[in-house]
Amino acid sequence: MTNMRKLLILCLLTAGNFLFAQRAGYWQQTVDYKMDINVDDNNYRYDGKMSLAYSNNSNQNLSKVYFHLYFNAFQPGSMMDYRLSNITDPDRRMIKNIGTSDKPKTQSKIATLTPDQIGYQNIQNLTVNGVAANFTIDGTILEVTPSKPILAGETVTFNMEWDAQVPEQIRRSGRNSAENVALSMAQWYPKMAHFDEFGWHLDEYVAREFVAPFGNFDVTIHINPTYVIGASGKLQNPNEVKGYQNNATIKSKNGKASWNFKAENIHDFAWAADPKLVIDSAKSNGGVTVYTAYIPTNNEVKENWNIALKLATEFFDFCEARYGAYPWPTYSIVQGGDGGMEYGTATLVTGGRNIKSLVDVIFHEAAHSWYQHLFGINETVDEWFDEGFTSYIQDIAFQHLFERKGSLDTNPVINAYRAYYKLALSGKEEPMSLLADYYKTNYAYSNQAYNKGAVMAEQLGYIIGKENLDKTFLKFYEIWKFKHPTPNDFKRVAEDISGINLKWYFNLFINTTRTIDYSINKITDREIEIENKSDIAMPIDLLVEYQDGSKELFYIPLREMRGEKQKETYALYNDVKWTVLTDWFWTKPTYTIHLNKKVKKAEIDPTKRLADIDHTNNIKEVSK
Numbered sequence: 001m002t003n004m005r006k007l008l009i010l011c012l013l014t015a016g017n018f019l020f021a022q023r024a025g026y027w028q029q030t031v032d033y034k035m036d037i038n039v040d041d042n043n044y045r046y047d048g049k050m051s052l053a054y055s056n057n058s059n060q061n062l063s064k065v066y067f068h069l070y071f072n073a074f075q076p077g078s079m080m081d082y083r084l085s086n087i088t089d090p091d092r093r094m095i096k097n098i099g100t101s102d103k104p105k106t107q108s109k110i111a112t113l114t115p116d117q118i119g120y121q122n123i124q125n126l127t128v129n130g131v132a133a134n135f136t137i138d139g140t141i142l143e144v145t146p147s148k149p150i151l152a153g154e155t156v157t158f159n160m161e162w163d164a165q166v167p168e169q170i171r172r173s174g175r176n177s178a179e180n181v182a183l184s185m186a187q188w189y190p191k192m193a194h195f196d197e198f199g200w201h202l203d204e205y206v207a208r209e210f211v212a213p214f215g216n217f218d219v220t221i222h223i224n225p226t227y228v229i230g231a232s233g234k235l236q237n238p239n240e241v242k243g244y245q246n247n248a249t250i251k252s253k254n255g256k257a258s259w260n261f262k263a264e265n266i267h268d269f270a271w272a273a274d275p276k277l278v279i280d281s282a283k284s285n286g287g288v289t290v291y292t293a294y295i296p297t298n299n300e301v302k303e304n305w306n307i308a309l310k311l312a313t314e315f316f317d318f319c320e321a322r323y324g325a326y327p328w329p330t331y332s333i334v335q336g337g338d339g340g341m342e343y344g345t346a347t348l349v350t351g352g353r354n355i356k357s358l359v360d361v362i363f364h365e366a367a368h369s370w371y372q373h374l375f376g377i378n379e380t381v382d383e384w385f386d387e388g389f390t391s392y393i394q395d396i397a398f399q400h401l402f403e404r405k406g407s408l409d410t411n412p413v414i415n416a417y418r419a420y421y422k423l424a425l426s427g428k429e430e431p432m433s434l435l436a437d438y439y440k441t442n443y444a445y446s447n448q449a450y451n452k453g454a455v456m457a458e459q460l461g462y463i464i465g466k467e468n469l470d471k472t473f474l475k476f477y478e479i480w481k482f483k484h485p486t487p488n489d490f491k492r493v494a495e496d497i498s499g500i501n502l503k504w505y506f507n508l509f510i511n512t513t514r515t516i517d518y519s520i521n522k523i524t525d526r527e528i529e530i531e532n533k534s535d536i537a538m539p540i541d542l543l544v545e546y547q548d549g550s551k552e553l554f555y556i557p558l559r560e561m562r563g564e565k566q567k568e569t570y571a572l573y574n575d576v577k578w579t580v581l582t583d584w585f586w587t588k589p590t591y592t593i594h595l596n597k598k599v600k601k602a603e604i605d606p607t608k609r610l611a612d613i614d615h616t617n618n619i620k621e622v623s624k
């Protein structure tokens with residue numbers, strides 16, 4: 001907490017010129033967790049004790065507060081169970097096939113969990129500033145009514161004791177993963193719900209996406225000494241822990257080893273534990289210590305993790321230069337869970353992958369350190385901002401660092417564009433502004449969040465210019481790190497950097513499922529007519545090739561932009577004359593360009609960053 005204050009003060013002092021772009025009266029809640037966890041590995045249960053300092057920095061007195069009890073989702077009859085049984089395309093990891101080949105039928109894995117296999121978090125007692133508080137539990141939400149309201153500006157201490165059972169591996173967290181990691185501990189502790197200027201975010205655990213206040217974590221885990229733990233934050237007692245590995249004296253209670261981890265300014269803490277895990281580490285040039293904790297089942301797996309560790313250090317240097325300094329001393333890549341998921345200074349990923357897939361998932365989850373973790377983006381509301389921008393960073397880093405492509409001269413997220421076009425034409429698309437859990441299909445959710453979200457970023461570069469987009473990323477970081485920004489905050493920084501108004505773009509692309517389609521209608525020796533056949537208007541880059549072999553880029557800004565981008569630095573625009581034409585505007589369907597030289601052919605946006613769902617009409621040659 002003190003750190004957070006220091007940081008805020010530092011921002012006020014050093015970034016005075018950025019303050020214009022912050023929301024007026026900005027505030028955020030903060031948390032300071034101290035947890036003591038006693039693991040019974042034989043029965044996959046643990047007892048927990050928590051002391052949590054909660055600072056109500058809002059201007060509102062809080063008569064109730066809420067916590068998430070995510071493990072409760074893994075019980076028959078839970079909202080997650082019903083969702084799995086009723087969505088048309090359930091997550092295949094979470095269902096089992098109970099039909100026959102001619103009569104396929106699936107069942108939610110949660111529906112058949114026995115009492116010994118379910119997950120639960122059972123609150124035994126709870127006090128606020130030492131006074132017992134009333135509480136009720138509905139599904140995955142714990143509602144707490146303190147004996148008196150938590151006043152605006154007040155910090156109170158919650159003390160809680162609870163016991164929990166780790167569910168059979170269903171999703172993200174659980175026991176005995178498919179790769180045999182005993183304990184994957186994500187969404188595992190009673191987690192203070194997020195309260196901000198939009199109110200309480202009380203999302204049941206139905207499938208995905210999280211948000212929480214920033215704060216400090218001091219977590220001590222007592223566990224069978226044969227276990228090795230990979231976790232968020234930094235291990236505070238490495239020498240003592242090494243002693244356990246060498247079977248030296250175990251000083252802790254009940255013959256258990258005690259691992260103490262601390263992390264500052266994060267909003268989610270995860271860990272995994274298994275006797276087979278081995279730990280390795282390397283340091284990036286920028287000074288981030290990257291840890292890996294994985295099961296070296298064979299030489300190939302070992303080799304893959306060695307390569308991945310080295311590339312991960314390069315990844316942090318790469319991202320720091322482009323998206324802002326990584327603000328924590330460590331990052332841990334821990335084998336666990338059922339795919340890949342981001343947590344504070346850590347990720348749980350499956351590890352028995354080929355090298356390409358392993359690097360890809362690590363880059364994705366590590367990129368969330370920016371677009372999710374250090375910003376604290378509310379991914380329950382703005383899932384595309386988090387998953388889409390993360391996928392954007394992941395793809396660019398992968399092409400630079402894994403595929404070793406020297407320059408990315410055309411659209412680096414062209415695959416995301418293709419997936420988005422498919423979604424747009426599928427009839428299943430829903431607006432990106434929909435809450436993450438509420439999509440009718442997982443198909444629409446994933447392609448919208450990951451792919452249309454990446455398109456949103458790259459296409460913004462088309463509108464304001466690639467260099468302005470790069471500048472926007474860095475300035476957005478300076479202003480909004482650790483402050484739970486919204487997409488509108490990103491928009492305002494982009495507007496300030498570029499001098500271009502973006503209200504129309506953010507509204508139409510996020511809140512609607514409208515699509516873009518421009519076409520070259522007519523082309524003659526001296527005249528080109530373009531038509532907007534869609535209901536989103538965009539600025540147009542039109543590359544014209546003349547019969548004498550010379551080229552000219554006609555840039556047609558949109559009137560709503562109230563500004564224009566500068567000539568872009570793509571190699572394909574070298575030796576191309578850059579001509580800015582008069583504005584077009586959305587109420588006018590066609591635009592005609594008259595030329596002084598004989599035209600050979602014309603193409604709309606050869607960089608392929610305009611998300612035009614029909615490219616067949618974007619290029620046309622003068623008929624001979």
Ligand SMILES: [Zn+2]
Pocket residue numbers: 364368386387390
């Ligand atoms: Zn992600």
